[in-house]
Amino acid sequence: MPAADPAPAGARSVTAVAHPNIALVKYWGKRDEQLIIPFADSLSMTLDVFPTTTTVTLAPVAGADAVTLDGGPAPTAMTTRVTAFLDLVRTLARRTEPAVVDTHNTVPTGAGLASSASGMAALAVAAAAGYGLDLDAAGLSRLARRGSGSAARSIFGGFAVWHAGHGSGATADASSYAEPVTDAAIDPALVIAVVDAGPKAISSRAAMRRTVATSPLYPAWAEANAADLAAMRTALAAGDLAAVGQIAEHNALGMHATMLAARPAIRYLSAGSLALLDRVAALRDEGVCAYATMDAGPNVKVLCAPADAGRVAEAMQLAWPGSSVVVARCGPAARIEP
Ligand code: PMV
Numbered sequence: 001m002p003a004a005d006p007a008p009a010g011a012r013s014v015t016a017v018a019h020p021n022i023a024l025v026k027y028w029g030k031r032d033e034q035l036i037i038p039f040a041d042s043l044s045m046t047l048d049v050f051p052t053t054t055t056v057t058l059a060p061v062a063g064a065d066a067v068t069l070d071g072g073p074a075p076t077a078m079t080t081r082v083t084a085f086l087d088l089v090r091t092l093a094r095r096t097e098p099a100v101v102d103t104h105n106t107v108p109t110g111a112g113l114a115s116s117a118s119g120m121a122a123l124a125v126a127a128a129a130g131y132g133l134d135l136d137a138a139g140l141s142r143l144a145r146r147g148s149g150s151a152a153r154s155i156f157g158g159f160a161v162w163h164a165g166h167g168s169g170a171t172a173d174a175s176s177y178a179e180p181v182t183d184a185a186i187d188p189a190l191v192i193a194v195v196d197a198g199p200k201a202i203s204s205r206a207a208m209r210r211t212v213a214t215s216p217l218y219p220a221w222a223e224a225n226a227a228d229l230a231a232m233r234t235a236l237a238a239g240d241l242a243a244v245g246q247i248a249e250h251n252a253l254g255m256h257a258t259m260l261a262a263r264p265a266i267r268y269l270s271a272g273s274l275a276l277l278d279r280v281a282a283l284r285d286e287g288v289c290a291y292a293t294m295d296a297g298p299n300v301k302v303l304c305a306p307a308d309a310g311r312v313a314e315a316m317q318l319a320w321p322g323s324s325v326v327v328a329r330c331g332p333a334a335r336i337e338p
Helices: 076-093 115-130 137-147 169-175 204-214 218-238 241-260 271-285 306-319
Strands: 013-018 021-025 030-032 042-046 052-058 066-069 099-105 159-162 178-180 189-194 290-294 300-304 324-328
Touching: 013 115, 021 218, 021 241, 021 290, 030 204, 042 218, 052 115, 066 076, 076 099, 076 115, 076 137, 099 115, 115 137, 137 178, 159 218, 189 306, 204 241, 218 241, 241 290, 241 300, 271 290, 271 300, 271 306, 300 306, 306 324
Parallel strands: 066 099
Antiparallel strands: 013 052, 021 042, 042 159, 052 099, 159 178, 189 300, 189 324, 290 300
């Protein structure tokens, strides 16, 4: 919906900050690739580390969008994706001006650490305000979803659930958005162990497509997600960290199993990831409540009580040479910088 006051844009400039989120019940697989409508609901924790800061400045006299990443020209693939997203915003806002987009990422890009979630959430918030789109939080979540599915959840702080949505076309678009989980009774730590910060071998977009098209395990996992989500919501409301961790670890391993069964197989987990998973299991044997989750990359994130985070972080660092560790907690919603 266009804003009430479609003032000439001039040099309107808006800066937004968003944080990554890590799914405890994953999203994997789209039933509508264009609108980014997932097969299953998902639930995540927004982090207080690795923010993305993005400034969108309307440039009425420019011939095209210009995109920078960390002060230098953005890679072509990123520029193409940002321009496609701005085209969507311009269509919704009935505007045409190009924009200058300046992004600063503090997370290693493309390593399964959710840089696309914080990046697309920050871009959605800044671009919507810059082009005068008057959207509430659910509307911003729908918009961010069009940039990258997981970005729908980074609009919110704390824990967020992304409703997959129903129907097709406009109905699916309207019903597929995230909202905060308001009754979570835990405030855990998430120890992020970076095994390898390099870019991933296959994009999550391509990997999802191949998994849905070729993995015989995919339908079973997508169906199990509904039960995982219900159990996760109960465990969060009960403040049961062990149950939250167990569900998250099962759910993540199931997602990776669907990928391993794809043809050709997709394997994001490396020798380092497996060493860390072994160490997490050993920590449990030692009496520490610690559970792992992994996304589209080799890095391992360990959910634990804040009081155990130091011990877990040290164990992760020692378990694989060269790994580095960051301790995160629940972080804030995406916001416009004053
Ligand atoms: O938003 P995308 O397309 O980068 O997908 C990311 C999906 C996972 O991170 C693997 C899982 C999730 O729910 O975030």
